[in-house]
Amino acid sequence: MPxxxxxxxxxxxxxxxxxxxAPDRASAVxxxxxxxxxxxxxxxxPAKTAVRGVGKPAAKAAGAKGKAVVQETSGPIRISGKNxxxxxxxxxxxxxxxMRLEQALKLMEGKGATGTHSRIAxxxxxxxxxxxxxxxxxxxxxxxxxxxxCAVAAAGEAGGSLSESMKRQGMYLAKVRELKSQxxxxxxxxxxxxxxxxxxxxxxxxxLIPRLSGMMSRMRGGVPQGxxxxxxxxxxxxxxxxxxxxxxxxxxxLFWVWSGSKQGRPVWDETKLxxxxxxxxxxxxxxxxxxxxxxxxxxxxxxxxxxxxxxxxISANLFIQRQLVNVIDGVRDGSALSxxxxxxxxxxxxxxxxVRIGEHTGDISGTLRRAADRCGRELEKSLEKLMAMLQPMxxxxxxxxxxxxxxxxxxxxxxxxxxxxxxx
Numbered sequence: 001m002p003x004x005x006x007x008x009x010x011x012x013x014x015x016x017x018x019x020x021x022a023p024d025r026a027s028a029v030x031x032x033x034x035x036x037x038x039x040x041x042x043x044x045x046p047a048k049t050a051v052r053g054v055g056k057p058a059a060k061a062a063g064a065k066g067k068a069v070v071q072e073t074s075g076p077i078r079i080s081g082k083n084x085x086x087x088x089x090x091x092x093x094x095x096x097x098x099m100r101l102e103q104a105l106k107l108m109e110g111k112g113a114t115g116t117h118s119r120i121a122x123x124x125x126x127x128x129x130x131x132x133x134x135x136x137x138x139x140x141x142x143x144x145x146x147x148x149x150c151a152v153a154a155a156g157e158a159g160g161s162l163s164e165s166m167k168r169q170g171m172y173l174a175k176v177r178e179l180k181s182q183x184x185x186x187x188x189x190x191x192x193x194x195x196x197x198x199x200x201x202x203x204x205x206x207x208l209i210p211r212l213s214g215m216m217s218r219m220r221g222g223v224p225q226g227x228x229x230x231x232x233x234x235x236x237x238x239x240x241x242x243x244x245x246x247x248x249x250x251x252x253x254l255f256w257v258w259s260g261s262k263q264g265r266p267v268w269d270e271t272k273l274x275x276x277x278x279x280x281x282x283x284x285x286x287x288x289x290x291x292x293x294x295x296x297x298x299x300x301x302x303x304x305x306x307x308x309x310x311x312x313x314i315s316a317n318l319f320i321q322r323q324l325v326n327v328i329d330g331v332r333d334g335s336a337l338s339x340x341x342x343x344x345x346x347x348x349x350x351x352x353x354x355v356r357i358g359e360h361t362g363d364i365s366g367t368l369r370r371a372a373d374r375c376g377r378e379l380e381k382s383l384e385k386l387m388a389m390l391q392p393m394x395x396x397x398x399x400x401x402x403x404x405x406x407x408x409x410x411x412x413x414x415x416x417x418x419x420x421x422x423x424x
Contacts, residue, residue: 001021001022001023002021002022002023002024002044003019003020003021003044004019004020004021004022004025004028004042004043004044005017005018005019005042005043005044006018006019006020006028006032006037006042006043007110008032008037016037020032025042025044026093026094026096026097028042029042029094029097029099029107030097030098033097033098033099034098042107076141076142076143077116077119077120077123077141077142077144078142078143078144079116079120079142079144080144081173081176081177081180082177083116083117084144084145084173085170085173085174085177086117087108087116087117087120088166088169088170088173089167089170089174090108090117091104091105091108091166092163092166092167092169092170094107094108095162095163095166096163096167101128101134101162102125102128102129105121105122105124105125105128106121106125108121109121109122109125120141120142123137123140123141123142124137124138124141127140127141133154133157134153134154134157134162135150135151135153135154135157136150138150138153147310147313148293148297148310148311148313148314149169151297151302151306151307151310152165152166152168152169152296152297152302153165153166153169154302165296168296168299169296172292172293172296175288175292175376176289179285179288179289179376179379182380182383183383186383186384186386186387189387189391190387190390190391190394193391193394193395193398194394196398197394197397197398197401200398200401200402200405201401204234204401204405206234206237206238208405265318266318266319266322269317269318269319269320270319272317273317273319273320277382277385277386277389277390278386280382280385280386281379281382281383281386282317283346284375284378284379284382285379286314286315286317286320286346287346287347287351287371287372287375287378287379288372288375288376288379289314289315290311290312290314290315291351291368291369291371291372291375292368292369292372293310293311293314294307294308294311294368295365295366295368295369295372297310297311298364298365298368299365299366299369304331304337304364305328305331305332308324308327308328308331308337309328312324312325312327312328320346323344323345323346324344324346326340326343326344327340327341327343327344328340330343336356336359337355337359337364338352338355338356338359341355350374351371351374351375354367354370354371354374355367355368355371
């Protein structure tokens, strides 16, 4: 069984150190807490000699270390999605072990002064000791703790279930990261095929075809019309590639400006949802994140109306946001959630029926989470369908390109052989 070296405070406030055998770090924390100790550093490794009666020097050293960390991180701390998930899961694990929030943060801070988790824990612990609520301390510590994250924390604080709220938030962050990973993995093969198609086209039009143009021009009877078209296209590409590149960049810039303007963005956001296969993926992604977020917020004790206001901000699509504003207005006016959702064009009948069941049973949070799981499965199916359609389309494009090049090469060989036979 692993041995964990620890440093902790006893009931009298003195700092003690020693070792404890436990199957994992969380079990070690629970064991120490059961002994009446409040650990602030637990590491797997060799035991340290237990020292008692050194509370003041150790406290001074720990305080000096904490101050140094806070001074290092006086500005906002940026944290990646992966580290945010790990931080949330570790904090939830310590809170579930029975530790108080301040002691859990102190323990995370003691893991090392150079880690991101340690710096964030130090900043949070400092703000909490100054009297700030946990949700307010999150906002001041890092912009990576967005409004939804802080709302879940606030709901957990208000309901006395912060450990459960952090656990649900960790699960939500894990699902979001898994979803992004699935999309990225699904696009690898089509992206490779698309790059190969472009590379083959550039290779033929800028290298191979120009080397054959001289030989074709000396052939008796002239160049076949199909081959001549390809040669003209190749020459145009070689001479005016910069013009094509500039034109493409200009069109892309104009589209980017239009799609971000007040007039163009709502139109483009609505159009994206109507694109075959792509629109289904976007809608399934929205359903999954919206329902999971709303389930986490309402399950943490937040009122439904406030949860809707926060969950409506998960999507940057203006068309979706405007539809959700109508849902919020309906609920504010006393309408049922299912009826308000039904008035929009965002939710299918099967999801609406699940929401109605949750309203009748009184378990709206659990029903929303089950609906989110169903939408997650639908999203996986939509991604599979999109990839199943995208890959053959790219292959057909590549086959057409290769077919055109093969036609030109066969025509050149045939005409060359014919010319040689006629000279005999």
